[in-house]
Amino acid sequence: MEQPNLSYINTLSGGNKEFEAQLLDVVKNEFPTEKETYYKNLNNKNYKLAAENVHKLKHKISILGLSKSYDIAINYENNLLDNNTDLKEEFDNILTVITNYLNKL
Amino acid sequence: MNCIIIDDELTARTIINKLSSNVPDINVVEEFPNAIQAIKYLNQNTVDLIFLDIHMPDFTGFDFIQTLKNPPKIILTTSDANFAIQAFEYDCIVDYLVKPITQERFNKALDKAKSATFTSKATTNPTEEDSGVNDLYVNIDRRLIKIDIPSIYLVEAKGDYIHIKTETKNYTVHSTLKKIHDKLPDSLFLKIHRSYIINVDKIIDIEDNSVLIKKDVIPVSRSNRPELMKRLNLL
Numbered sequence: 001m002e003q004p005n006l007s008y009i010n011t012l013s014g015g016n017k018e019f020e021a022q023l024l025d026v027v028k029n030e031f032p033t034e035k036e037t038y039y040k041n042l043n044n045k046n047y048k049l050a051a052e053n054v055h056k057l058k059h060k061i062s063i064l065g066l067s068k069s070y071d072i073a074i075n076y077e078n079n080l081l082d083n084n085t086d087l088k089e090e091f092d093n094i095l096t097v098i099t100n101y102l103n104k105l
Numbered sequence: 106m107n108c109i110i111i112d113d114e115l116t117a118r119t120i121i122n123k124l125s126s127n128v129p130d131i132n133v134v135e136e137f138p139n140a141i142q143a144i145k146y147l148n149q150n151t152v153d154l155i156f157l158d159i160h161m162p163d164f165t166g167f168d169f170i171q172t173l174k175n176p177p178k179i180i181l182t183t184s185d186a187n188f189a190i191q192a193f194e195y196d197c198i199v200d201y202l203v204k205p206i207t208q209e210r211f212n213k214a215l216d217k218a219k220s221a222t223f224t225s226k227a228t229t230n231p232t233e234e235d236s237g238v239n240d241l242y243v244n245i246d247r248r249l250i251k252i253d254i255p256s257i258y259l260v261e262a263k264g265d266y267i268h269i270k271t272e273t274k275n276y277t278v279h280s281t282l283k284k285i286h287d288k289l290p291d292s293l294f295l296k297i298h299r300s301y302i303i304n305v306d307k308i309i310d311i312e313d314n315s316v317l318i319k320k321d322v323i324p325v326s327r328s329n330r331p332e333l334m335k336r337l338n339l340l
Contacts, residue, residue, distance in 0.1 A: 008205050012123060019123055026119050055160055056114055058184045062205045063116070081340075 001093065004064035004101040028102050031060055035095055042088075051080035054091065061094060064101070069094040106219070110136040111143045111169065112158035112182065117204065121156050121182065124211040131215065140169035141255065144239050152177050154218050159183040159192075164255055168306060170195055171292035172239055172255070178218045182206065241288055243269070243278045252276065255293065258307035258319055260285055262300040270319070297325045297333055305336050 006020070013019045038053035054077040061070050072094065076087040108131060110121050118136045125131045134152060137143040141164060143155075157179050159166035166183075170176055176197040184204045192201045199221040200214035241257075242249045252271060259270040262282040269276040269285070278285075286294070286302055296302045297316060301323050309317040314330070316323045325333055 012120065012208065014127070023116070023119050023123070026116050030114065030116055052160070052162065055184060059114060059117060059204045062184070063120070 001097060002066050002068050004066055004098060007065045008063050024102075024105060027060055027063070028105070031057075031098065031102060034060070035099070038095075042085075047080045047083045047085070051077045054080060057095070060098065064098060066094065066098075069097075106130055106153040106215075107132050107134045108154035108156060109134060109143060109146065109152050110156045111140055111161075111166070112136075112156070113138050113161045114158070117158060117182065120204075120206065121211075124206060124208055127208060128212065128215055140164040140166070140172075141253070143169065144172055147173065148239070155179045156182050160185060164306070167191065168255070168293065170197065171290060173197075178221055180214050180218060241285075243276060243280070245276060245278060250276065254289060255304070255306075257289070257294075258304045259321055259323065260289075260294075260302040270321070295329075295333060295336060297323065297329045299326065305333075311337075 009020055009023055013023070034053060034056050038050055038057065041047075041050040041053055054073055058070060058073045058077070061073055072087055072090050076091045079086045108125070110118050110133060112118050112121070115138070118138075122133055122136065125133050131154075134150075135146055137146065139161060154177055157166045157169065159181055160183060166181060170179065176195075179195070179198045181192050181198055181201045182204060183201070186203050192198050199218045202210060202214055239254050241252045241254050243252060244250075252269060256271040256273065257269055258272065259268075260282065261268045261270070263277075265279060265281075266277050267280050267282060267285055269278060282296070282300065282302060286296055289302065293304050293306060294302050295305050303316060303318050303323060307318050309319070311317070311325075311333075314325050314327070316325055316333070
């Protein structure tokens with residue numbers, strides 16, 4: 001399974017550790033809320049809203065360097081817009097990987 | 106160059122702030138988590154440039170642009186490359202950045218913004234003429250009540266009165282559907298029946314000859330259906 005990395009954030013910061021910490025704090029704060037909202041909408045079968053949540057989560061997936069996961073998220077978002085939950089498991093795995101990664105930071 | 110950032114995601118705003126801080130002549134004066142707050146700010150202030158997210162709940166970046174009478178230069182920021190064609194229908198949009206944004210690509214967009222010249226008159230949606238007014242005042246019991254136009258989702262004609270339904274409150278006003286239709290931006294509102302005007306952005310679903318908007322099922326007349334279908338981003 002593809003693992004997150006800080007390559008984008010490090011490049012963006014230009015070595016500014018304070019900024020890196022600030023941005024990661026923001027990600028750590030936003031990610032659980034976005035994830036929770038996604039699961040809530042998914043469990044309520046509000047697939048269009050869940051697709052919007054996936055859309056937002058895509059940005060976090062991309063800044064954590066998860067390029068293959070990003071492609072899965074794009075396809076999953078499109079599936080949800082068609083009221084189809086194919087790729088749910090794959091997407092859930094991505095969220096778990098990110099959760100574990102952020103918890104360790 | 107004074108600019109503002111509109112994005113519902115704090116992560117995105119933090120990144121754009123950082124990218125801007127590396128460019129000497131860019132000054133981020135404000136940032137907003139939604140378009141409505143930005144509209145209120147722009148009613149009182151002017152800026153040279155807006156970094157605008159397209160995909161925001163309730164009020165998208167394109168909806169936002171259509172509320173602006175004289176929009177400044179706009180750089181779209183999005184996680185979705187699919188809107189690029191639509192973006193370039195607007196003269197005010199100088200570039201389109203797909204997240205995650207790199208400094209190099211960001212700088213290129215700013216170069217475009219600096220060199221872009223356009224007349225603000227030609228910056229709205231080329232097919233529509235918007236009022237640029239975001240509030241509507243209605244006369245109820247000799248008081249002028251302000252209604253936030255984007256929050257209106259339905260207007261229903263009932264005899265000599267109209268019922269205006271918004272996200273938060275409903276109003277009954279002595280007026281006609283024609284009069285209120287003239288005051289609402291065509292970019293958001295559409296008459297779908299002789300008794301109903303809807304905010305197209307608030308549609309939940311469409312079935313046969315009716316539209317579900319919030320909890321109201323509204324009939325669509327046969328003559329208005331083609332225009333409604335034209336307004337939908339159909340796959």
